[in-house]
Amino acid sequence: MKTISILGSTGSIGTQTLEVVRENQDIRVAALSAGSNIRLLEQQIREFHPQLAAVWSEEDAKSLRIAVADLPVQVMSGMEGLEAVAVCEEAEILVTAIVGMIGIRPTMAGIRAGKDIALANKETLVTAGHLIMPMAEEYGVKILPVDSEHSAIFQSLNGENRSRIHKILLTASGGPFRGKKWEELKTMRVEDALRHPNWSMGRKITVDSATLVNKGLEVMEAKWLFGVELDQIQVVVQPQSIIHSMVEFVDGAVIAQLGTPDMKLPIQYALYYPDRRYLPGDRLDFAKLGSITFEDPDTETFVGLKYAFEALRCGGSMPTVFNAANERAVSKFLNHEIGFTDIYAIIRECMDGHRVIPSPDLGQILDTEQSVYEMIESRW
Numbered sequence: 001m002k003t004i005s006i007l008g009s010t011g012s013i014g015t016q017t018l019e020v021v022r023e024n025q026d027i028r029v030a031a032l033s034a035g036s037n038i039r040l041l042e043q044q045i046r047e048f049h050p051q052l053a054a055v056w057s058e059e060d061a062k063s064l065r066i067a068v069a070d071l072p073v074q075v076m077s078g079m080e081g082l083e084a085v086a087v088c089e090e091a092e093i094l095v096t097a098i099v100g101m102i103g104i105r106p107t108m109a110g111i112r113a114g115k116d117i118a119l120a121n122k123e124t125l126v127t128a129g130h131l132i133m134p135m136a137e138e139y140g141v142k143i144l145p146v147d148s149e150h151s152a153i154f155q156s157l158n159g160e161n162r163s164r165i166h167k168i169l170l171t172a173s174g175g176p177f178r179g180k181k182w183e184e185l186k187t188m189r190v191e192d193a194l195r196h197p198n199w200s201m202g203r204k205i206t207v208d209s210a211t212l213v214n215k216g217l218e219v220m221e222a223k224w225l226f227g228v229e230l231d232q233i234q235v236v237v238q239p240q241s242i243i244h245s246m247v248e249f250v251d252g253a254v255i256a257q258l259g260t261p262d263m264k265l266p267i268q269y270a271l272y273y274p275d276r277r278y279l280p281g282d283r284l285d286f287a288k289l290g291s292i293t294f295e296d297p298d299t300e301t302f303v304g305l306k307y308a309f310e311a312l313r314c315g316g317s318m319p320t321v322f323n324a325a326n327e328r329a330v331s332k333f334l335n336h337e338i339g340f341t342d343i344y345a346i347i348r349e350c351m352d353g354h355r356v357i358p359s360p361d362l363g364q365i366l367d368t369e370q371s372v373y374e375m376i377e378s379r380w
């Protein structure tokens, strides 16, 4: 029997994690947390019987306490609630399915409490990878990637000597706007950006996939997870999303993981690693597929990917600036306050205005996030 806790159980990754739990008889849920969807969280509490649940606002926590008064579950709120879920004694694995930098503190709390981390929340590694990875080593916990590309790389590295990696080939679908040029990109609306060709995901990451900022964040995530240098990571567009990523070794051999696009595979792999379990769903039919195609990303149009490489090259607090500026810009775009390409303009402006802190501690990362938000509020 395995016991898990989930940060962000009502989102796309969170609900799919619970589907994996539902389909397997030997996983238990110790604690759940959600932002504000207390109706769904209540249903999840009734089905999975966690001992602890957390929501963001105390007002929602009060309503939830009344709704589940017949059950032996404790309901908490705020950062205190997130951290309590992260350290919940019974759980061995913490699934970080929360979106954004708010995941940093609870992830660190989970590591300190000795939990293996099934990590979907890439923003945490992007901004605090230099703190998280050594901390995981110090506490002897595993960081198990849930992001499909990173799971593919992780699977491709099974049994291999990591010092023999020549490069990582990080695949990208290219998103809904692949092939478009700048003038057209400028006119894209929220509805257009939310229509991803292959994956159904949360709103923020879906917009990130349309800007290719998601791929930039994944480059940073890969650097921390696999300890490679920036010039060892190459982004390859593979529009059918069949090859989830590849590793080229020093002898020229390329090992890849392929499959139909289904996030339950990487989620389940992280929960059962190094074992594999049966997973219902479509299988690849190569003859029907016919071909898989490849191209370079268009970084002159989708400049967010170029800015990500630049932020990573600068290092220190610059990836935090890149990420925080993007988080705020995407939320403004989703609120129809700015246009699609303004997301890039905001990231650019924030990066240009920032003096890099070489190796920021947690306080400096959170201060940098705050000052980025203030700068955006004053100018946009």
Ligand code: NAD
Pocket (backbone or CB within 6 Å): 007, 008, 009, 010, 011, 012, 013, 014, 033, 034, 035, 036, 037, 055, 056, 082, 096, 097, 098, 099, 100, 102, 120, 121, 122, 123, 146, 147, 148, 199, 200, 201, 202, 203, 204, 205, 263
């Ligand atoms: P989502 O928006 O669908 O879900 C986010 C979850 O976080 C929800 O449960 C929400 O309630 C919770 N949350 C948000 N703000 C919160 C707060 N202040 N306090 C507590 N909980 C809060 O997002 P998602 O698509 O599931 O993505 C989650 C993470 O996984 C992101 O970092 C994303 O980049 C990553 N990821 C997602 C996918 C995918 O297929 N969806 C794939 C790879 C990586």
Ligand code: MG
Pocket (backbone or CB within 6 Å): 147, 148, 149, 218
């Ligand atoms: Mg991904």
